[in-house]
Amino acid sequence: MSNDTSPTDAPPTVTPKSGYHHGDLRAQLIAAVRDLVETHGPDGFSVAEAARRAGVSSAAPYKHFKDRPEILRGVVSEAMDRLRLAMEAAAAAHPTGSLEAVAAIGLAYVDFARAEPGVFRLVFSLTEGHEHAPDLQTKGESCFGVVVQAAAACLDLLPDDPQVQRRAYMLWSFVHGHSFLHIDMKTKVTTAKIDDWDYLMTISRAILAAEARG
Amino acid sequence: MSNDTSPTDAPPTVTPKSGYHHGDLRAQLIAAVRDLVETHGPDGFSVAEAARRAGVSSAAPYKHFKDRPEILRGVVSEAMDRLRLAMEAAAAAHPTGSLEAVAAIGLAYVDFARAEPGVFRLVFSLTEGHEHAPDLQTKGESCFGVVVQAAAACLDLLPDDPQVQRRAYMLWSFVHGHSFLHIDMKTKVTTAKIDDWDYLMTISRAILAAEARG
DNA sequence: ACTTATATGTAAGAAGTGCTAACTTCAGTC
DNA sequence: GACTGAAGTTAGCACTTCTTACATATAAGT
Numbered sequence: 001m002s003n004d005t006s007p008t009d010a011p012p013t014v015t016p017k018s019g020y021h022h023g024d025l026r027a028q029l030i031a032a033v034r035d036l037v038e039t040h041g042p043d044g045f046s047v048a049e050a051a052r053r054a055g056v057s058s059a060a061p062y063k064h065f066k067d068r069p070e071i072l073r074g075v076v077s078e079a080m081d082r083l084r085l086a087m088e089a090a091a092a093a094h095p096t097g098s099l100e101a102v103a104a105i106g107l108a109y110v111d112f113a114r115a116e117p118g119v120f121r122l123v124f125s126l127t128e129g130h131e132h133a134p135d136l137q138t139k140g141e142s143c144f145g146v147v148v149q150a151a152a153a154c155l156d157l158l159p160d161d162p163q164v165q166r167r168a169y170m171l172w173s174f175v176h177g178h179s180f181l182h183i184d185m186k187t188k189v190t191t192a193k194i195d196d197w198d199y200l201m202t203i204s205r206a207i208l209a210a211e212a213r214g
Numbered sequence: 215m216s217n218d219t220s221p222t223d224a225p226p227t228v229t230p231k232s233g234y235h236h237g238d239l240r241a242q243l244i245a246a247v248r249d250l251v252e253t254h255g256p257d258g259f260s261v262a263e264a265a266r267r268a269g270v271s272s273a274a275p276y277k278h279f280k281d282r283p284e285i286l287r288g289v290v291s292e293a294m295d296r297l298r299l300a301m302e303a304a305a306a307a308h309p310t311g312s313l314e315a316v317a318a319i320g321l322a323y324v325d326f327a328r329a330e331p332g333v334f335r336l337v338f339s340l341t342e343g344h345e346h347a348p349d350l351q352t353k354g355e356s357c358f359g360v361v362v363q364a365a366a367a368c369l370d371l372l373p374d375d376p377q378v379q380r381r382a383y384m385l386w387s388f389v390h391g392h393s394f395l396h397i398d399m400k401t402k403v404t405t406a407k408i409d410d411w412d413y414l415m416t417i418s419r420a421i422l423a424a425e426a427r428g
Numbered sequence: 429a430c431t432t433a434t435a436t437g438t439a440a441g442a443a444g445t446g447c448t449a450a451c452t453t454c455a456g457t458c
Numbered sequence: 459g460a461c462t463g464a465a466g467t468t469a470g471c472a473c474t475t476c477t478t479a480c481a482t483a484t485a486a487g488t
Binding site for chain 2: 041128140166173174175176177178184185194
Binding site: 046047048058059062067068 | 444445446447448
């Protein structure tokens with residue numbers, strides 16, 4: 001999708017911005033919007049401004065996106081891809097089934113939120129109004145899937161097991177909340193400094209080792 | 215503030231919308247904006263539209279609020295008051311120091327998010343850009359204070375104790391994340407149905423009873 | 429009844445937006 | 459070498475927005 005590595009042997013130089021044809025708008029538009037969202041909030045962007053930043057006319061974007069919302073969806077889609085990749089990479093860096101793998105996934109999540117708070121918020125602000133985007137929903141489920149897999153391995157159960165789903169959801173809520181609080185309050189709310197890794201390990205242990213109940 | 219119960223014996227009928235003087239704009243504007251935010255997202259409102267809904271001209275709001283942002287801040291401020299009250303009430307309904315009290319606070323939080331997802335999001339989307347609003351920050355800390363108090367009572371420690379702060383923050387992240395996931399994904403992400411009370415009790419127990427570490 | 433303060437209305441300006449229509453440039457194909 | 463179609467451009471419509479200046483209507487106090 002994003003890499004349309006054409007089968008021709010012509011090396012697709014990363015910056016083919018030769019003259020008239022921009023070569024690779026769309027991607028650059030998405031990047032521009034990402035920036036704008038990052039600095040002006042989820043709705044603080046305009047396709048006009050994005051076009052300006054990409055160095056094209058204000059009508060150009062409509063050759064790549066049907067709508068203003070579609071641009072936003074593009075940004076979110078791309079962001080979710082990156083998030084999932086980061087989570088997968090983090091998990092892969094630790095032994096399968098280890099608590100560390102779980103914590104690492106959480107850390108990747110938090111890091112993403114911290115690195116791109118605006119986009120992070122956007123991803124979750126977007127669910128309303130854009131219901132008809134199965135694409136995004138699928139990607140969201142894939143992200144959750146990463147957590148589920150790690151939790152299953154850790155508990156030595158199948159991913160389908162309700163217990164696994166429940167624990168994974170707990171982990172996710174927790175990390176999600178931590179991420180949001182962090183980017184919102186910017187550590188201003190509690191005096192206690194927090195080391196993310198310790199924190200995530202503690203939580204993972206508490207949740208995955210907690211006695212089942214009810 | 216909101217109730218300018220004038221010392222005259224004139225009964226301030228709740229709907230004094232007699233002719234010219236609206237009687238109680240400001241409050242009604244805030245309500246209108248709340249509605250708009252609820253249905254069109256954090257930035258999906260305009261003072262013009264809010265004025266329209268309140269039945270006044272588009273210039274009227276500026277007699278009560280200096281700015282567009284100030285209106286938003288008003289909404290958030292009011293919402294935070296309500297949130298804190300709900301949390302306090304929930305805590306008061308259970309024995310001091312009980313796990314139930316902690317879980318009840320969490321439930322109040324989740325209920326608030328569910329009842330007013332738009333406003334809930336707004337409260338936390340607003341922190342950027344409105345740094346110079348000590349008012350809001352204070353109210354945020356008050357909310358956290360409720361959790362801290364309950365956690366301290368539960369652990370039989372002083373609220374200042376770092377351990378308490380840490381546990382309280384854990385609880386908060388968790389509940390915060392659960393709230394957000396709930397209003398964003400609308401239970402679509404995990405097949406496992408979740409009973410909030412059981413869930414919150416489990417978590418409260420896991421966090422407040424977890425062996426300290428590190 | 430007269431003044432004063434408060435609460436609203438009217439009108440308008442300057443800016444910005446999303447999006448469309450019609451024209452142009454460029455790259456590749458028969 | 460002409461044709462096609464994608465990717466951009468320029469121009470502009472129709473609209474909404476925030477905000478201000480000035481006028482006006484009501485309520486309250488003396």
